[in-house]
Amino acid sequence: MKNSKSIASDEQIIQDLLPRKFKTSGRIWVSLLIAICLVGIYAYYRQLRYGLAVTNMRDYVSWGIYISNFVFFVAISLVGSLITAVFRLAGVKWGAPLTRIAEMIAVAAIIFASIIIIVDMGSPERFYNLFIYGRIQSPIIWDVIVITTYFFISILLLYYPLLPDIKILLRFKEKSGPGLHKFYSFLGSFWTGSHKQYLLSKKAIYALCVAIIPVAFTIHTVTSWLFATTYRPGWDSTNFGAYFIAGAFLVGAGSVVVAMYIFRTWYHLEKYITPDHFDKMGRVLVLLCLLYLYFNVNEFLTPFFKMKESEAGYLNDMFSGSFAPVFWFAIFTGILLPIIILLFKQGRKPLPMFIVGIMVVVGAWFKRYLIVTPTLLHPFMPMHDVPEMYHHYFPSWEEWAITSGSLAGAMLIITLLCRIFPIVPIQETINEHHETAK
Amino acid sequence: MKLLNKILFGSLSAIFLLSGYDGFSQAPDKGSLSVAINYFNDNNKIPYVLVRVKTKVNGKFKTVPGIPLKLFLNKDSAGLLIGKVVTNESGEATSFIPPSLKKEWSATIKHSFHASFMGNTKYDSTSADLTVGKAKILIDTVGRSVVATVLELKDTSWTPVKGVDVMLAVKRLGADLNINETATFATDSTGKASGDFKRDTIPGDLKGNITLVAKVVDNDQFGNLSIEKTVHWGSKFVSKANDFNERTLFATRAKAPVWLLFIALGIIIAVWTVLILLVQNILRIKKLGQEA
Amino acid sequence: MNKENNSRRDFLLTGLLAAGAGLGAVAGCHSKKDPFEAAADGTVKPSGKKVKLLSVDGEVIEVDEAFLKPVPHLPAITNSEARIGIPGKKFVMVIDLSRCKNLKKCQAACNHAHDLNPGENWIKVNPMQAAEHTAPYWEPTTCMHCDEPPCVKVCPVDATFKREDGIVLIDSDRCIGCRFCMAACPYSTRVFNWGAPEISEELASQPYSCETSIPQKKGTVGKCDFCADMTRMGMLPHCVSACPNGVFFYGDLNEDSVTNGAETFRFSDLMRDKGGYRLMEDLGTKPSVYYLPAVSRNFPFESGIENDKKQNK
Ligand code: SF4
Numbered sequence A: 001m002k003n004s005k006s007i008a009s010d011e012q013i014i015q016d017l018l019p020r021k022f023k024t025s026g027r028i029w030v031s032l033l034i035a036i037c038l039v040g041i042y043a044y045y046r047q048l049r050y051g052l053a054v055t056n057m058r059d060y061v062s063w064g065i066y067i068s069n070f071v072f073f074v075a076i077s078l079v080g081s082l083i084t085a086v087f088r089l090a091g092v093k094w095g096a097p098l099t100r101i102a103e104m105i106a107v108a109a110i111i112f113a114s115i116i117i118i119v120d121m122g123s124p125e126r127f128y129n130l131f132i133y134g135r136i137q138s139p140i141i142w143d144v145i146v147i148t149t150y151f152f153i154s155i156l157l158l159y160y161p162l163l164p165d166i167k168i169l170l171r172f173k174e175k176s177g178p179g180l181h182k183f184y185s186f187l188g189s190f191w192t193g194s195h196k197q198y199l200l201s202k203k204a205i206y207a208l209c210v211a212i213i214p215v216a217f218t219i220h221t222v223t224s225w226l227f228a229t230t231y232r233p234g235w236d237s238t239n240f241g242a243y244f245i246a247g248a249f250l251v252g253a254g255s256v257v258v259a260m261y262i263f264r265t266w267y268h269l270e271k272y273i274t275p276d277h278f279d280k281m282g283r284v285l286v287l288l289c290l291l292y293l294y295f296n297v298n299e300f301l302t303p304f305f306k307m308k309e310s311e312a313g314y315l316n317d318m319f320s321g322s323f324a325p326v327f328w329f330a331i332f333t334g335i336l337l338p339i340i341i342l343l344f345k346q347g348r349k350p351l352p353m354f355i356v357g358i359m360v361v362v363g364a365w366f367k368r369y370l371i372v373t374p375t376l377l378h379p380f381m382p383m384h385d386v387p388e389m390y391h392h393y394f395p396s397w398e399e400w401a402i403t404s405g406s407l408a409g410a411m412l413i414i415t416l417l418c419r420i421f422p423i424v425p426i427q428e429t430i431n432e433h434h435e436t437a438k
Numbered sequence B: 001m002k003l004l005n006k007i008l009f010g011s012l013s014a015i016f017l018l019s020g021y022d023g024f025s026q027a028p029d030k031g032s033l034s035v036a037i038n039y040f041n042d043n044n045k046i047p048y049v050l051v052r053v054k055t056k057v058n059g060k061f062k063t064v065p066g067i068p069l070k071l072f073l074n075k076d077s078a079g080l081l082i083g084k085v086v087t088n089e090s091g092e093a094t095s096f097i098p099p100s101l102k103k104e105w106s107a108t109i110k111h112s113f114h115a116s117f118m119g120n121t122k123y124d125s126t127s128a129d130l131t132v133g134k135a136k137i138l139i140d141t142v143g144r145s146v147v148a149t150v151l152e153l154k155d156t157s158w159t160p161v162k163g164v165d166v167m168l169a170v171k172r173l174g175a176d177l178n179i180n181e182t183a184t185f186a187t188d189s190t191g192k193a194s195g196d197f198k199r200d201t202i203p204g205d206l207k208g209n210i211t212l213v214a215k216v217v218d219n220d221q222f223g224n225l226s227i228e229k230t231v232h233w234g235s236k237f238v239s240k241a242n243d244f245n246e247r248t249l250f251a252t253r254a255k256a257p258v259w260l261l262f263i264a265l266g267i268i269i270a271v272w273t274v275l276i277l278l279v280q281n282i283l284r285i286k287k288l289g290q291e292a
Numbered sequence C: 001m002n003k004e005n006n007s008r009r010d011f012l013l014t015g016l017l018a019a020g021a022g023l024g025a026v027a028g029c030h031s032k033k034d035p036f037e038a039a040a041d042g043t044v045k046p047s048g049k050k051v052k053l054l055s056v057d058g059e060v061i062e063v064d065e066a067f068l069k070p071v072p073h074l075p076a077i078t079n080s081e082a083r084i085g086i087p088g089k090k091f092v093m094v095i096d097l098s099r100c101k102n103l104k105k106c107q108a109a110c111n112h113a114h115d116l117n118p119g120e121n122w123i124k125v126n127p128m129q130a131a132e133h134t135a136p137y138w139e140p141t142t143c144m145h146c147d148e149p150p151c152v153k154v155c156p157v158d159a160t161f162k163r164e165d166g167i168v169l170i171d172s173d174r175c176i177g178c179r180f181c182m183a184a185c186p187y188s189t190r191v192f193n194w195g196a197p198e199i200s201e202e203l204a205s206q207p208y209s210c211e212t213s214i215p216q217k218k219g220t221v222g223k224c225d226f227c228a229d230m231t232r233m234g235m236l237p238h239c240v241s242a243c244p245n246g247v248f249f250y251g252d253l254n255e256d257s258v259t260n261g262a263e264t265f266r267f268s269d270l271m272r273d274k275g276g277y278r279l280m281e282d283l284g285t286k287p288s289v290y291y292l293p294a295v296s297r298n299f300p301f302e303s304g305i306e307n308d309k310k311q312n313k
């Protein structure tokens, strides 16, 4: 009796969680993303043709929103390791339904992090030089190595837990259509779910969870070192690695909350992603906000207290100068307001959480912008004997288009992944269901 | 006949105009060049002539490249041609004295050089002259001072010249360093100019050798003369600790610091071994599945 | 290596002085070229073709053609040679701030010599003022050719490199345009070719040489190269010869002398007597460019202001 009921609900779970074809809204969404990507690609074509001159980066602001965006993507990608690995190792059970979302975000973000860094290169056709002439002394090479490694681990971490789900997916040939079915069987027709296989996979997932944490820390620390290994005021900080990682976990968690909410409403997964999940993610988020706030205080208060000549220009510009609106916007929307909202139980309900998530992500994007640009506008030597436009920076339409294109591209990847694979792991949910039923 | 002439003339001038002859427009604003001849004789061996061509643009002199010049010994005549030269990028050209002028060269104690430019579409023709007497310079050392002697050829004998300014220096990169604070030394009635060497411990080569030079620069009578001598007065060159060949963070890829290589390779190998094992693991799972 | 060179040099010198074979004698003529360097490090090789010339005494002598050019014709430098530099040298520059009145002749000469785009100056002349009540002065800056160059540390592909003679150069055929070096250089001396440089077809199709830094290429970085090609020929960098006030001095630290063309000083004397210093010593970059403070100035600061307005509105 009990057994039959659980079987029935197993089928129910499967039906609920199977990936679905896009409806009209889905199609519109995908075409919109593709359109944004195409504009980005056209802008990039222009950049290839005329060189980086189409951007508004010049000799002083030699890195612009491409690099900010790169840092942003790397930061977001860290969430994969947070939700999947840290939670799993720490025995946080409630995180299980979120792992797939987190991994998908991580893979999409890391792909676009590597794309955007190539976009930033002045001579991308010489990309292969990194491999034939690579110099281990350069932090860029460290970054190349670490990003490749992280990408690979993330793919594995997406793939292993997928295997049992693929077995389920293979059962629904008509539903998925011949093309996808072929793809599924290519990916995982060998999975029988035998005990031996299960053990092997379990061990592998555990190993991946252990491996991904140090690699995730490295990837973002190395990214921070791209800045911290220079002498520039505002970058020359020993705090930078930890500061970046704290920020990354925050924005990653924020993006997962956003994705959670969207998928939940869109696919009607209220049964699987419950208000309880939101409440718990809210607690995590507030903790991360506080941590990030701590690092921000650390990062800005001590230099502010000293007001060294070399740093004064940059600090004043941030606190009360031309960057002040962006700076305070990023601090308030990205850190302070979320803390206040999330401290209330009402604030941790799905909808407020969704809004907070968006605030955190948007605030984080601008925070990355502030990490790159103001510093470059305050070099040690005076900005002199250069054309007038070198003294300022505001991204050109090509830069905006490429940046939006990359953001749209990342979302497109996530959308396509969730079209192909179940967003909430089916097998794991069934297992959990059984356990609670017992 | 008259008509024919008219037609002929008319069509000719039409052709003239159509062919875009721009001689008219060019003619009035031709620039003028100034040519200067310099005579050099180093180590009393091979003499040569250097010409510099300049023009005035907006009140400032600018060197002119690509100007063809003919150089003559004594006067402008085909038999006395030294050579045809063209000025280089910095507006200079040099020529040695060819053996064909042996007779004329030895005949006199004074030489005149003549440079002439025929003129082209941009510049008017021009020419320049320079007369120098045959002279030589000797260098010697007495104790720690340097003595230079300037001699000129009078009739058939070399006689000392008084009152010539001589520069005494140590040869260095780019330009020469005076042997002491004085810029030039004038020769006395014996033709000698001497100065004390005050550049002690100036680095020489590995053995401490340095090259002294004595020079007469742009003298009205003798042009440019110079002579060198190597002495043992410098300090030995000790090659400073140069980290070019060391393993540093700013060396090339082949010279990465050992600690860095060690750490980096260690981490890469460790992580990728795990990853490769994990991929192998998939293959194992696959095999298990296919067996079943 | 050094030893060998120096003994070869001795040999050449004595050979020259004793026999006076004419070798190098001509080449050494108008102070532009140190022929012995060229001959000693093997950069000038006898061509085997003899030329007959008249000596000052009216005798006919035979001289190898290769040594006859006032600037000996040097074979093209390969990329790997350009990456090593001239052994036994350590090039330095001294900039005397008390003589500078912001004429920017150095800049113009540099831009012309390297065919730089307008506005993309390798040499910048900055108005500097340390504090409110200190006096302003003009400070020309080039690449400092740091001995521990942060730009070289961070380059991922060895496109910018430090040579044995102290010069830091760029290989534009290898640079991937990541601009990390620009972020790393505290002296903000690096310039990027954001678009295709405005140079003639002919120049642009020339093979790139690290020593001449010509031609500049789209999407790569550029900067002052201490005119490595000129130095190899024993000549002074363009900025040094272009400055009418003799602000720039250039030389070899191993020879302990620097010159601006007209005046030559012992480097150590200048440092001692005039209080030479380097910029941002605290960063530990160990620059090769030394500055002499703006004391007993030749010109008032104001004399340079008018000229500054052309570029800095
Ligand atoms: S001044 Fe800048 S570009 Fe030049 S060597 Fe130093 S760090 Fe590199």
Ligand code: SF4
Pocket (backbone or CB within 6 Å): C154, C155, C156, C157, C158, C159, C160, C170, C174, C175, C176, C177, C178, C179, C180, C181, C182, C220, C221
């Ligand atoms: S821009 Fe070029 S020279 Fe500079 S670090 Fe990148 S690859 Fe090296």
